[in-house]
Amino acid sequence: MPSENNNANTSRRPVKVANCSGYHGDPAYEMYRQATLGNVDFITGDYLAEVNMANNAQAYQKGEHPGYEETAWEGIKQTIEVISAKRIKVIINGGALNPKGLALKVEELVRSKGFDLKVAYLSGDDLYSKFGPNMPKSKDEIRHLDEDNQSISPGPLTYAFLNSANPVPMVSAHAYLGARGIVDGLRRGADIIICGRVADASPVIAAAWYWHSWNEADYDQLAGALVAGHLIECSAYVTGGNFSGFDRYPIERFVKPGFPIAEIESDGSCTITKHSNTDGMVDVDTVRSQFLYELQGNVYLNSDVSAILDDIIVEQAGHDRVRVGGIRGYAPPPTTKLAIFYPGGFEAQLLLNATGYGTNTKWDLIEKQIRHFIPVQALKNVDTLEFQRIGVPAANPASQRSSTTYLRVFIAAVSAQAVFSVVMAMKEISLKHFSGLHSSLDQRCAIPRPFLAYYPAIISQNLIDEQINFVEGPDNVVSYSTGHPPNFEPLAPRASYDHTPSLSEIALLKAPSRRIRLGVIAQGRSGDKGANLNFGLFVPNPQHWPWLRSYMSRTQMREMLATDDDWDDSFLVERVEFQKIHAVHFVIYGILGRGVSSSSRLDGFGKGFADYVRDKVVEVPAELLPLKTHL
Template sequence: MSNTTGKRPVKVANCSGYHGDPAFEMYRQATLGDVDFITGDYLAEVNLANNAQAWRDGNHPGYEPTAWDGLQQTIDVIAEKGIRVVINGGALDPRALALKVEALVSEKNLNLRIAYLSGDDLYPVVGPNMPTTKDELRYLDSGNTSIVPPELTYAFLNNGQKPVPMVSAHAYLGARGIVEGLRRGADIVICGRVADASPVIAAAWFWHDWRETDYDKLAGSLIAGHLIECSAYVTGGNFAGFDNYDLERLIEPGFPITEIAADGTCVITKHSNTDGFINSDTVRCQFLYELQGNKYLNSDVSADISDIHVEDIGEDRVLVYGIRGSPPPPTTKCAVFYQGGYEAQLLLNATGYATSKKWDLLEMQLRHFIPEEAMDDLETLEFQRIGVPAENPRSQRDSTTYLRVYMTSRNQNSLVAVAKAMGNISLKHFSGFHASLDMRTAIPRPFLAYYPAIVNQSDINETINFIERSDKITSFKTGHPPSYEELGTRDSYDPPNPKLYTCDTKKINLGDIVLGRSGDKGGNLNVGLFPKDHPHWPWLRSYMTKDRMRQLVGDDWDDSFFIERVEFSHIEAVHFVIYGILGRGVSSSSRLDGFGKGFVDYIRDKTVEVPVEIL
């Protein structure tokens, strides 16, 4: 855990966790204290797809506006303080943003060199239509024989001979291209779809002049990047334990900084004059976000996170170490989106008495009045009951819940037929039926379907490009990793040597003694849990088996799902991946919580029997 080269740790500040984070956060990170790098993650998986067609048609600039706005606000400070910037806000067209930044730099006569990374956009290679067989573009989890892909994973194959148009296909790039740019003198590197942590890895890799085979060090920086990539998620945002803190501190949490040492260990911190807070709980929560077991993958390194340590070492300072690295896998993720057809929903209310029977009747009526040909066209028709009426309610709001009728089809007329069927029920409805006057959600709208694929890293032509003048660009190929290592079967196990308790128990909400975080990995959901207090860990790890998680999932469980479970003993956390529960995932998920963010608090709200002796 020491800086073995004698060079001080590199200070990397994050200014964005998605494209909606305010542009001024880049300026704040540059001016509220001293940092060496500013990185920013502007891309969720669906960002690129949302604008891809308009961009190809010449109706969208291709880059994320908040990235450009942040650079405009901050460029003078960047030049004055010698801060290097690496962001993925170039999105669909990093070249376009790089040209705008170069023009800004020239206008202000600043001594900054601008580069952009290309190679992630695989649409010209695998598009313009979706594959016609499963083998043409491999599904992300196709190598896991325990997994049954969600029902609509290959929906693009169910369209007869008519090709299904692809909208976008972007591979997740690593850090090596960015490092090449920094070594060649770039001050600002504009990227498209690099992996979320890649800019942070690149900053540390370049600063400490690591070799591409320094896998332990690279792996440590990968986790440092993972911890700060979601902006306020590690400084108090999306924090399960928020209710134990002064809410005033959480109105506008500051954004994080990581200090990465030469050995790959890091400290997570923030500028002292910002709100929010960083402690071992916020760091553990963010660490557990969007994992897929005890291996964390990047195009340059695989990180074994089994032995991660997280320690408070001062106010708003948390030390993270214990990460081991190995060569990366030969493949990388490729996010593919295609025209999924149309979606619509009906939001219908019921109040109080006999609500369950009311929804039974309404579903029977709708199914009766939907024409058979429309029913055959529906890919999805779900009747989701949201909420439970309060006992002895004090207001009608307390007594009212709603039904979400969610539907998709390649034929928008079939969705219109469902709305018409609702009209046919008219005054045949159940007692006390009512709905919002705003019925816009019932109007079919196009939606993008998501297909997570894998592609061979060796097939990607990654290039770093320097803007010499507006009419001259110098490009350099950045190569590929020197070696690869197949991932193999992911670890999954129930608690070895579980502790048995024979004393009396007490019923409490799991969240009274447990914190955690959940999120999505495509169609899969991950959730990690850890105790608020050390004495509860032996019970939690023994209690939270795979079967227990199935029980806690409750009526949402389906036998097509598959669970993996691992433990992180040094941070006292148990982690699960539930495969298939989010359907196709992202914009394609029919779940109300399609990104899985609320799942952890559903589990924490469960009543469990806890041994009295540990309370």
């Protein structure tokens, strides 16, 4: 057991924290693998995407869903003997909507096997009773996450719930909790802690905080642990999954990558690794990729600490071992994120195929026809109607499939009837369509289906009543209030800047160049945070860094999108850079619409955006490229 004084224990070895889940679909057996393939001190698991709790909320309220994630329960059942024998502590957010329910089942399992393990659960994240049962009648009642950014123009559907004359029911409202409540539970002797909506990295922060006996104001150390948690929270994303550089290695290496481990030092620095007898890989590129994922600029916020990322260092420290350091921290913000979902209405899509010759004109015709046959009043009630042209037919095609592309007609509205009016317009067209129109035999996606709309908000941390609760029998729960952080630092305007090229860099940009795809020399990662898309690029070869940081400006990012369907003048581009890892990072505000389940984009979570940009052709100084480099 670590000492419980208020000073960081600088003599203790690094704590080994193994992650067993990045979302609820990761296999339950990964917990068992992390416990048995080597020695670890903690197992953490992140089972929650922003929407999967809301998807289950209504069923849980009706008694038709247990509220917790089944893969979390299955993982514990498979692993409980090893957890007990090896004294591994477990912290997971698989409790989701019902952490108490899962904790009761785990405690019953522990008791039935006669193990000496204390089970606890964290509560306080569910704020539906405080802010529900309906959505606010004014945007001032619950502030939007991006409201304080004066440079952003809210999208037309950001406050869609205010357009209804009747109250709009709230489905769920969950605050993102930090690590302090988990730490309190560990210090009181908990072996297994079941959480609901804690921030993704909070279990990892808590493990290191407890292990090293940090003080709650040891911000540099806490910030380092926050980054360690960020790096391993998405399971295989740091060991070869979703890795843009995979094509440079034998693909067999990425079939079943192992899950990650963070070895966190007393100063907050860490080494990212994995069990040696697993596939995948951990190198500076996989770690840089995951670091850039879902960032929101150069400061990473958590309920317990704000991490300054500008000087991050990522270094290879051995085979499948990468050291990460250079993180500094300061007090957390006085607010935390509140994820709110409400019924957004109904949505549907039509998928129509065209083959080869004259495709663009064919799509022009079908769009005019559909719009013509939608009743005028019905069209007024449609919130979103988009005609998205997907793919480009091959030149001189070798097969019909290579010549075929499709049109995705996306429809969303408050009422199912309004959505169905667009679908029915296709019936009116009947045999009036362009030459060669065809579609899939399965058109179930054309039937209007309900969807949940997402409203990301911020609330004061002082409004949260967080408690750690110990299950001491089927009818006995002992609870302790965990309080709030002692200090807060108000949110500052977010950094956004371009690099000012030096004279040598200006000369480099003017030097003779060659046209190549950006992905030839740059790797990247992208993802979503609500309505906003985040996107990072880095160059594995340091010689390419002066060009990348000079070339990839905010203006260049806008120009890359300006001639595509991706850009709207209401969007805002922010840019920062991380010089020591040769990376630039962008946030594009508003490009994902309302985000999550509400997005109309084909790639609604922004996962493919990085490789789209990497496929762009750019001018790179010839002196930086080997002669064999080509498009």
